[in-house]
Amino acid sequence: MTKPSADQTQKTDIKISLIGGHRLDGATLHERTLTVSLVGGADVDLTDVEIPDGAELRITKLSLIGGVSLKVRPDVRVEVRGLRLGGVRDTGPTEPGGPTVRIDAWGLVGGVSVHRP
Template identity: 80%
Template sequence: MAKSNGENPRKTDIKVSLIGGHRLAGATLHERTVTTSLIGGADVDLTDIDIPDGTELRITKLSLIGGVSLKVRRDVRVEVHGLRLGGVKDDGPSEPGGPTVRIDAWGLVGGVSVTRA
């Protein structure tokens, strides 16, 4: 995760496509990422980065059709918000504290699936 410094706080990455999803790796993300597509999901792998305790990494997914597939370490807390016709699959920790990844998923069809490594 590329942390923002004091000169550019909370940098937001924006990814846009009409058809086709986005593959996002942790080392290239900032604290905020927005991925938008008409049709296509987001495949996000955060297993190779160290998210400091108390830090919140936010990913916003906007699409008509397409969900989010998220891979994180076992100690990362995941919060899912938004409106979509699809469920959330996550059996991870829900205790407060530690690093947090917040997924805001907005769309008609597509769920959020969290895999822990």
């Protein structure tokens, strides 16, 4: 992933399924990803992705049932927004700056878990 300049348009990946979740990694993601499922979560592994300082990678998850399991490097800040029944588990950096992954999780049931090596 590279930090887009002001005149570049950001690419958006869209993943849709009725039943079943999505497995996403650095090779399958662009700056923005939308994953939609009726029942199923998203398993996202970004441990091998170089996110430049100040850049933001954005993942939007829409589902009735299903959460997000996110794996990132220890220096990546994670912001979680949205509405869902289920908490957020993250013990990573909270200060602004550095690389950021933003998760917009919208659903009825499902939390967001952040794992760091």
